[in-house]
Amino acid sequence: MIDLDMGAYAGFVWPAWGISAVVLAALAARALLAARRWNAALKQLEADTPRAQTAESPLGPKPRAQAGQGPLAPKQ
Numbered sequence: 001m002i003d004l005d006m007g008a009y010a011g012f013v014w015p016a017w018g019i020s021a022v023v024l025a026a027l028a029a030r031a032l033l034a035a036r037r038w039n040a041a042l043k044q045l046e047a048d049t050p051r052a053q054t055a056e057s058p059l060g061p062k063p064r065a066q067a068g069q070g071p072l073a074p075k076q
Contacts, residue, residue: 006013
């Protein structure tokens with residue numbers, strides 16, 4: 001069983017625990033509310049912004065470097 005008898009120090013320890021619990025709960029609630037606000041703002045921005053279409057380069061597709069061909073490839 002847990003012994004929660006603090007003796008003469010109970011008047012200092014229990015309020016400190018209570019204040020700590022209230023502060024931690026307030027911080028968690030603030031973080032949750034901020035996350036919900038940011039999520040709502042993001043959804044609003046996504047709804048207001050039209051989707052950008054990716055355009056092709058006027059020069060055609062870029063050639064991709066093959067394995068072993070690049071600036072860091074070993075010299076032959």
